[in-house]
Amino acid sequence: MKTELTLHDRTLTLFRFPKRSNETLQAWDAGDEYLINHVEELALPEKQNILLLNDNFGALSCWFSxxxxxxxxxxxxxxxxxxxxNLQRNQCNKVDFATSLDDLPQNIDLVLMQIPRNNRFLTWQLSQLRKVLPSNVPVIAVNKAKEIHSSTLKLFEKHLGETSTSLAWKKHRLVFSFANSAQTSEVEPFTTWPVDEHPIQLKxxxxxxxxxxxxxGARFILKHLPQRDDAFKAIDLGCGNGVLxxxxxxxxxxxxxxxxxxxxxxVASAKQNIIDNVxxxxxxxxxxxxxxxxxxxxxxxxxxxxxxxxxxxxVTDHIAWQMFCDAKHVLSTGGQLLVIGNRHLGYDVKLARLFGKSQVKVVDANKKFVILQATK
Ligand SMILES: C[S@@+](CC[C@H](N)C(=O)[O-])C[C@H]1O[C@@H](n2cnc3c(N)ncnc32)[C@H](O)[C@@H]1O
Incomplete structure (x- = not known):
């Protein structure tokens, strides 16, 4: 696995987080390289305010800072x-961090974006950009060519403005856009729906x-969550919208x-959903x-x-493994981990390795899923 990114006579050492000794996946992709090469060719004046959206593991932040x-x-x-x-590792200059819940910064000169997998999030980010960006500020986005569909470009056109694309390079394509659509479209931040058979409404x-x-999987495990009369400490690990x-x-x-x-x-949705439903x-x-x-x-x-x-x-199962190891670490003796997974993922073997075979039992299973309980 390569950890050195060398471009334009500069080398960065980049790792994913958490850093794993047996890592097989690189911390940057050809999309990062394409963006870097393209922007280097623009020969921008120094000290531009660059907004980086969805930098995966920091390759773009390290490069442009x-x-x-x-x-x-x-x-x-x-x-x-x-x-x-990665910034510390490469002794880079300071970068400002913002989360997806923050307002976009002012006075942006250039926006670079790794296009997210999720179209609703892409739509949200484009509509946020449309609200604050002057129409002369370029937005340059990147993704695998096979992930950029005509529907993706329509989202750019509708929610941001004029859009064109580059030729493909190493199976990636750039999308060039400006915030000049005729109208700003109002995009609702929350999608709300009820959970059938349970008194739960989720935002x-x-x-x-x-x-x-x-x-x-969540639907299946919902009916197996325990009901107890005593006070106890529980963690919902990988809570998503907080349904569990x-x-x-x-x-x-x-x-x-x-x-x-x-x-x-x-995390913000789970908090809102707990307050609204409980x-x-x-x-x-x-x-x-x-x-x-x-x-x-x-x-x-x-x-x-x-x-x-x-x-x-x-696709990786190292996060599930880390979650199981961490769960075992935080559980008190006699404490229980309740896991739902696709049958083919073999979580039973993993849990048996960690907790001992006799400590793992199947709570329920259907054609697709299995619910396992491991006791420490
Ligand atoms: C399969 S979803 C489950 C969501 C929800 N609990 C449900 O049952 O619908 C897994 C969740 O784990 C989160 N996740 C992924 N990697 C994580 C990590 N390293 N630490 C904490 N959460 C993580 C994802 O963001 C996602 O919300």
């Missing part, structure tokens, strides 16, 4: 941690996982609940974090988890 004032805006806690560490900010329908947190809190008024996700929009009298916290980094050991009675199997564009 050398000569410019950079604001890195992302929905991802992990992307920001990666960027911070989803644009980049929340499964923000337009309930995740099928809401149900846990509805069933267990004495719960002390922490809902964790690496997406800032997920009230703010219960003991709860919603935090953006990488799994359970920094959480105290042996203090939690229960962890519920519907793990992700993607990081950015890549």
């Amino acid at each position: 050398h000569q410019h004032s950079v604001t890195m805006l992302s929905d991802s806690f992990i992307a920001q941690k990666a960027t911070l560490q 989803n900010l644009p980049n929340v996982y499964s923000g337009e329908t309930l995740d099928q 947190s809401v149900k846990l809190a509805q069933l267990n008024p004495l719960i002390a609940l922490t809902s964790v996700d690496e997406s800032h929009m997920a 009230g703010d009298d219960i003991d709860f916290h919603c935090v953006a974090n990488n799994c359970l980094d920094g959480f105290p050991a042996n203090e939690t009675d229960m962890v519920v988890c519907n793990p992700p199997f993607h990081q950015q564009q890549a």
Whole structure:
């Protein structure tokens, strides 16, 4: 796996976050290189205010902070941690960080964007740009050519303005756009829908996982969440819109609940959904974090988890593994981890390796999913 990005006689050393000894995935892609090469050819004057949207692991932040004032805006806690560490590693200049919940900065001279996977989030970002950007400020976006459909370009045209594309280079394409559409379109931040068969209404900010329908795994585990009479500490790990947190809190008024996700929009949605569906009298916290980094050991009675199997564009099970290891670390003896996963992912083997085979049982299964309980 390459860790040195060399372009225009400059080399950056870049790692993903968290840094893993057996990492196989690079911390930048050809899209980052295409953007860098294109902007270098523009020979911009120094100290431009550059807004970077969705920089994956900080390659763009490291590159452009050398000569410019950079604001890195992302929905991802992990992307920001990666960027911070890569900036330090390469002794780069300071970069301003903003989350997807923040207003866009003023006085931007150039916007560079890694086009997000999720069209609702793309639409949101374009509409935000349209509101603040003067029409002469270029927006240059990048993605794999096969991910840039005519519908993607229509979103740019509708929500931002005049749009054209480059030739493909290393299977990537640039999208050039200006904020000059005839009208600004009002995009609602929340998508709201009810959860059938449960007294739950969910609000989803644009980049929340499964923000337009309930995740099928979540639907299956909802009816297996425990109801207890005692006070106990629980964590919803990878909470998304907080649907499992809401149900846990509805069933267990004495719960002390922490809902964790690496997406800032997920954390904000979970918080809103707990308040709207349960009230703010219960003991709860919603935090953006990488799994359970920094959480105290042996203090939690229960962890519920519907793990992700993607990081950015890549399919991977290392996050599920980290979530299981972290869950074991924070659980007190006798504490339980409740996991839902696709049958083919083999979480039973992973949990047996970690907790011991006799400590893992199948709670329920259907054609697609299995719910497992591991006791520490
Ligand atoms: C399959 S979704 C489950 C969402 C929700 N709990 C549900 O059941 O619908 C997995 C969630 O894990 C989050 N996630 C991914 N990587 C993470 C990490 N390293 N730390 C914390 N959360 C993470 C994703 O943002 C996503 O919201």
